[in-house]
Amino acid sequence: MAEVLNRTAAQRQPTWNTRGLNSATEQVGNWFLNPNWNNSMDQSDPFESALSSMVSSPAAASNVPVSGENVMMRELIGKLGNICNSGDASCYSTPLNSPPRLNLSMVNLPNQSTLAPFSADPGFADRAARLSCFSTGGNFGGLNDPLMDSFKLSGNQSVNVNGTQSNQNSPMAGNSGSDKKNTGVSRSSSPENAESGVSKEESSVSQQIPSRNDAGTRKRKSIPRGKAKETPSPAAADDKVASENDESNSKRSKRDGAPAGNGNAKATNDGDEKRSKENSKPPEPPKDYIHVRARRGQATDSHSLAERVRREKISERMKFLQDLVPGCNKVIGKAVMLDEIINYVQSLQRQVEFLSMKLATVNPRMDVNMEALLSKMFQSRGLLPQGIYSMDSSAQAFPFGYQPQQGLPLNNGIPNITETQFSMKTQGFQLPSINGFTDANPQVGSVWEDDLQSIVQMGFGQNQPQSYQGSITTGQVKIEL
Amino acid sequence: MDSQLLNPTSLKSRFTTRFLRALTKINAPNPISSSSPTPREIFQRYRRIKVAADKSMAYSVRSRTTWSRATLSRLRTRSRHRRLASFGPRSSVTTAAVLEKASSHGKENEGGLVVQAGELRELVPGGETMDLCNLLDETAHYIKCLTTQVQVMKTIANLYSLE
Numbered sequence: 001m002a003e004v005l006n007r008t009a010a011q012r013q014p015t016w017n018t019r020g021l022n023s024a025t026e027q028v029g030n031w032f033l034n035p036n037w038n039n040s041m042d043q044s045d046p047f048e049s050a051l052s053s054m055v056s057s058p059a060a061a062s063n064v065p066v067s068g069e070n071v072m073m074r075e076l077i078g079k080l081g082n083i084c085n086s087g088d089a090s091c092y093s094t095p096l097n098s099p100p101r102l103n104l105s106m107v108n109l110p111n112q113s114t115l116a117p118f119s120a121d122p123g124f125a126d127r128a129a130r131l132s133c134f135s136t137g138g139n140f141g142g143l144n145d146p147l148m149d150s151f152k153l154s155g156n157q158s159v160n161v162n163g164t165q166s167n168q169n170s171p172m173a174g175n176s177g178s179d180k181k182n183t184g185v186s187r188s189s190s191p192e193n194a195e196s197g198v199s200k201e202e203s204s205v206s207q208q209i210p211s212r213n214d215a216g217t218r219k220r221k222s223i224p225r226g227k228a229k230e231t232p233s234p235a236a237a238d239d240k241v242a243s244e245n246d247e248s249n250s251k252r253s254k255r256d257g258a259p260a261g262n263g264n265a266k267a268t269n270d271g272d273e274k275r276s277k278e279n280s281k282p283p284e285p286p287k288d289y290i291h292v293r294a295r296r297g298q299a300t301d302s303h304s305l306a307e308r309v310r311r312e313k314i315s316e317r318m319k320f321l322q323d324l325v326p327g328c329n330k331v332i333g334k335a336v337m338l339d340e341i342i343n344y345v346q347s348l349q350r351q352v353e354f355l356s357m358k359l360a361t362v363n364p365r366m367d368v369n370m371e372a373l374l375s376k377m378f379q380s381r382g383l384l385p386q387g388i389y390s391m392d393s394s395a396q397a398f399p400f401g402y403q404p405q406q407g408l409p410l411n412n413g414i415p416n417i418t419e420t421q422f423s424m425k426t427q428g429f430q431l432p433s434i435n436g437f438t439d440a441n442p443q444v445g446s447v448w449e450d451d452l453q454s455i456v457q458m459g460f461g462q463n464q465p466q467s468y469q470g471s472i473t474t475g476q477v478k479i480e481l
Numbered sequence: 482m483d484s485q486l487l488n489p490t491s492l493k494s495r496f497t498t499r500f501l502r503a504l505t506k507i508n509a510p511n512p513i514s515s516s517s518p519t520p521r522e523i524f525q526r527y528r529r530i531k532v533a534a535d536k537s538m539a540y541s542v543r544s545r546t547t548w549s550r551a552t553l554s555r556l557r558t559r560s561r562h563r564r565l566a567s568f569g570p571r572s573s574v575t576t577a578a579v580l581e582k583a584s585s586h587g588k589e590n591e592g593g594l595v596v597q598a599g600e601l602r603e604l605v606p607g608g609e610t611m612d613l614c615n616l617l618d619e620t621a622h623y624i625k626c627l628t629t630q631v632q633v634m635k636t637i638a639n640l641y642s643l644e
Contacts, residue, residue: 313614314617325624334593334594338594339597341620346604348624351631352535355635355638357530359527359641360526361523362642
């Protein structure tokens with residue numbers, strides 16, 4: 001990104017170098033004399049017009065057009081003054097030093113609320129935020145009024161507020177000839193230029209922040225809309241958890257979600273809600289993280305956050321299992337519920353074993369047709385011919401809920417035999433399994449009844465199954481197709 | 482409930498189809514319903530039916546869940562064991578080693594539920610290698626499939642027994 005910015009800056013540089021400077025100098029002269037810099041701007045230059053519009057909007061937005069900016073401006077200008085004094089290196093040489101980019105940042109810094117117009121460029125906002133951070137960082141010394149005025153206008157190279165690399169901007173600022181400042185201002189008048197300016201500025205800023213790398217990068221990622229006040233506190237907070245990506249992400253997401261102006265309250269940890277996704281994405285969001293908002297009063301290091309996420313996932317699944325397993329509603333507590341789940345799974349497995357044993361013992365006395373019929377029944381959605389009325393008797397012979405009870409005595413003897421004669425290769429196949437089967441009947445009985453009913457209806461036509469209490473027709477059932 | 486059965490792609494119908502086919506295959510060798518099949522025969526049939534039930538259920542689920550995959554692989558190795566009886570002990574040793582290795586990782590954060598989680602892992606096929614979170618997912622799906630299995634088998638058993 002820095003490279004892109006440099007490139008764009010380099011591209012733009014010649015433009016304003018040739019054009020802007022010259023015109024700017026003239027304008028600066030006029031402007032310097034004129035306290036009302038808005039009017040003094042020569043509108044011919046697109047930069048200037050844009051800049052004036054930009055500047056005016058913040059000015060308009062803020063009730064204190066001058067004083068509001070003054071604070072920030074003063075600091076910046078103070079810094080600028082230092083820079084100016086350092087020397088007159090040609091700032092134009094470095095692409096990062098283009099005034100336009102400086103302008104924009106300066107103009108925007110004083111007014112946090114007026115960042116809206118510039119929020120179009122997320123990168124810009126980040127830079128602005130960083131700049132504002134710098135400004136509040138107190139890097140700036142005193143301020144001279146004249147300097148401040150020029151500074152206000154130009155907004156320019158004051159970016160080098162850091163003063164670390166004042167060389168680049170010093171010539172610009174250094175000219176008490178607000179010439180260059182003006183040029184900077186004029187340059188950045190157009191929003192696009194402003195953005196590019198900001199972009200260039202960011203690169204310069206990034207260069208100027210060798211020491212504050214962590215905070216800087218974090219901030220760069222963090223706030224799309226630069227909130228001047230917020231950045232210092234999150235910066236401080238971030239420093240505490242410097243290595244925590246998740247933490248920064250959570251803060252980031254919190255900050256992103258907060259509307260402009262609410263920043264301070266929310267800047268520190270505790271959001272009201274826990275968000276698992278990032279809202280507005282910073283330019284380079286790490287995509288492989290699940291972003292979690294830390295709750296109020298809870299630890300916010302990455303480990304506990306991950307732990308919390310896991311715990312909630314587990315309790316979510318436990319709730320789901322609670323619905324699946326009958327009789328789990330009264331139970332509260334993970335351990336007991338897990339015990340219930342284990343018991344239920346065991347009983348289900350035993351039921352399957354028992355049923356397979358039952359199927360093995362019950363010799364199908366029916367013809368193969370029956371099975372073909374059944375398979376056909378389940379495969380096709382169509383109904384079988386109505387001619388199979390003889391099956392109605394068997395259909396009616398399914399007394400729901402009653403059937404299993406009837407079925408059991410038939411096979412009761414056999415399981416006993418099997419139990420004694422078979423080696424207990426299959427675990428769980430014990431006599432209690434029969435009880436388990438019976439016990440489980442009420443559970444699935446209702447469901448099974450309906451299924452059975454539907455099976456019968458489906459396979460044998462739309463016959464009204466009638467509950468058939470009493471003997472089961474075990475006679476020959478002939479299927480007439 | 483009607484819609485469930487009528488839906489040809491539901492788990493229940495898929496399982497039923499497969500299971501019935503397997504059942505007919507198993508019952509086919511009995512040309513005549515012998516009066517009293519020997520217990521041994523019954524036991525053999527029982528085993529085959531049980532395997533068929535598990536297999537058809539696992540196939541109905543395809544490989545979407547860990548437990549179905551584990552069941553299928555277990556069934557395949559078992560069949561292989563039966564055919565190559567001599568290799569039985571060896572493969573069992575290797576599987577045990579694999580299980581040990583697999584079970585060591587991914588099982589933190591169970592808190593006070595280690596015992597129950599361990600039991601659940603024994604019950605759910607393929608549960609040894611999962612952490613609690615996934616284990617609960619698998620358990621939910623496994624329970625759902627087991628209940629389906631029980632339902633269908635009950636129905637079929639009753640249909641059979643009515644004859």
